[in-house]
Amino acid sequence: MRFVIVTGMSGAGKSTALKMLEDMEYFCVDNLPVMLIEKFVQLLRDGGPGEIEKVAVGVDIRNGKALDELETVLENINFSGVGIEILFLDAEDEVLVRRYKESRRSHPLAAESRIDEGIHRERERLRFLKEYADYILDTSKLLTRELKAELEKIFVENGSFKNLMVTVLSFGFKYGIPQDADLVFDVRFLPNPYYIEELRPLSGNNAPVSDYVMSFDLAHEFSDKLEDLIRFLIPNYITEGKTQLVIAVGCTGGKHRSVTLANELYRRLGENEEYGIRVEHRDIEKDGKKCLSPEA
Structure with a gap:
């Protein structure tokens, strides 16, 4: 079974990436609570041959304080024999700010402060995930078709990834x-x-x-x-x-x-x-x- 964690900065394109992976025949789940990931993997593993073979799970800052437990959860899954690949989507701060302003959405960590302050807090919270990541894609200048091509190269063609x-x-x-x-x-x-x-x-x-x-x-x-x-x-x-x-x-x-x-x-x-x-x-x-x- 191929198990992929899709994570990264809010506004960097995680939802888009998950939709693309779904089109590539991955079973995708977005914003799965951290406490359920290990159980989810166990259920998939025990499903037997012919069941779901390719899975992508979106995990991000929306998990709140539970995100601090993710490192332990990933280690437990690795110990169980299921290999995990982490895809981290990133973008430059000014690009993220512009995307938020264009969409008129509020950053999940901005609260009453400015968007750039929320982005700074999020980078600190996700630093450990970026360090663990197998693939880091900067979407600052990527067109949608270019993002799709990169994902296909990594997760369909199993080609070498160019960071x-x-x-x-x-x-x-x-x-x-x-x-x-x-x-x-x-x-x-x-x-x-x-x-x-x-x-x-x-x-x-x-x-x-x-x-x-x-x-x-x-x-x-x-x-x-x-x-x-x-x-x-x-x-x-x-x-x-x-x-x-x-x-x-x-x-x-x-x-x-x-x-x-x-x-x-x-x-x-x-x-x-x-x-x-x-x-x-x-x-x-x-x-x-x-x-x-x-x-x-």
Whole structure:
């Protein structure tokens, strides 16, 4: 029997994750009281072959003071021979605050105080669960389909889990540096395709622009040094326990040079066993002109 505890911060997507696991043929129970978990496992175990084989149980701060007993309950279940996997869903504080404001819900630990104070209390209460977690998913920047893909990879395909998600993000300095950027690189030193009339309406996703930018030795030298730096940093971030890394590459408008160099870094880092990676272009269409598709 595969037994999964789904837990984490309120507003990080636990209910959504449980619904997705249910669609993946897991028997799901949300907010099961801690005192009943051990008995629940025993009933499932004694059900015999052909019974429920995949179970996911939602446990979170709604259990109140009983949550303090969860560590002992999990140890007892492990001793009984049933392996437990813990999925911890997390998100950045500012993202959680925004989600609560958008939903107009109150945080379960906020009481009469502010939402961010409730989030701080919850992090302290759940610290031990995060330390025990087998999988930590930061949903701050995950789309619903990306969360589903990660869950399928872990709980259906039994693939290797990549705790760190790297986002390579292009942007334009005239629109501001991304607030969530961990590393920022300025590529405005490269020749600007904007001043070439036939390239101006295109973006770095289009071959004529990317070929032009990468025709300069300086672009290749920068890409070599950037790749070397990122490959050095990532294992150290993983050791530190970091789950999200945003690498921001900026030019003036975020349409030509930064897009090209962000795509180049994404291509170089590629698929691997240590971390997930994706590329985004924040400001690619902010000049009001529709950019052509990457295939154009």
